[in-house]
Amino acid sequence: MIDDMKLKEVISNVLGVSIEDINDDSSPDNIDKWDSLSHINLVMALESEFEVDLSPEDAMDMLSVKLIRMILEDVLKG
Numbered sequence: 275m276i277d278d279m280k281l282k283e284v285i286s287n288v289l290g291v292s293i294e295d296i297n298d299d300s301s302p303d304n305i306d307k308w309d310s311l312s313h314i315n316l317v318m319a320l321e322s323e324f325e326v327d328l329s330p331e332d333a334m335d336m337l338s339v340k341l342i343r344m345i346l347e348d349v350l351k352g
Contacts, residue, residue, distance in 0.1 A: 276324070276343050276350070284323050285339065288316045298340035326350060 279293075285300070286293045289307045302308040308316075317333040320326070320342065326349045328336075336342045 276346050278343075280323065281320075281339070281343060281346070284319050285316065285342075288312060288319050296339060298343075299338060301338040320346065324350065 282293045282296045285291070285296050289305055289312055291300075291305055291307065295305075302313070313333075313336070317328060317336065320336075321328055324346055326346065328345070328349060332345050332349065336345055
């Protein structure tokens with residue numbers, strides 16, 4: 275199970291948004307700073323924080339906080 279607070283902290287730090295403003299529906303559509311470059315930085319930060327290696331497909335599919343959580347949980351299950 276992914277630590278929701280840790281996940282939100284990583285997203286908050288990379289995207290420069292308040293933790294309170296992050297929810298499952300948060301995505302590039304509603305977070306202005308979530309562009310292609312910050313997405314790459316977010317993927318690298320998630321890999322580091324959760325000690326995982328994400329495939330390019332997984333990285334591209336991380337288009338909302340809910341999807342990020344689902345993908346990380348799937349990768350961590352191995």
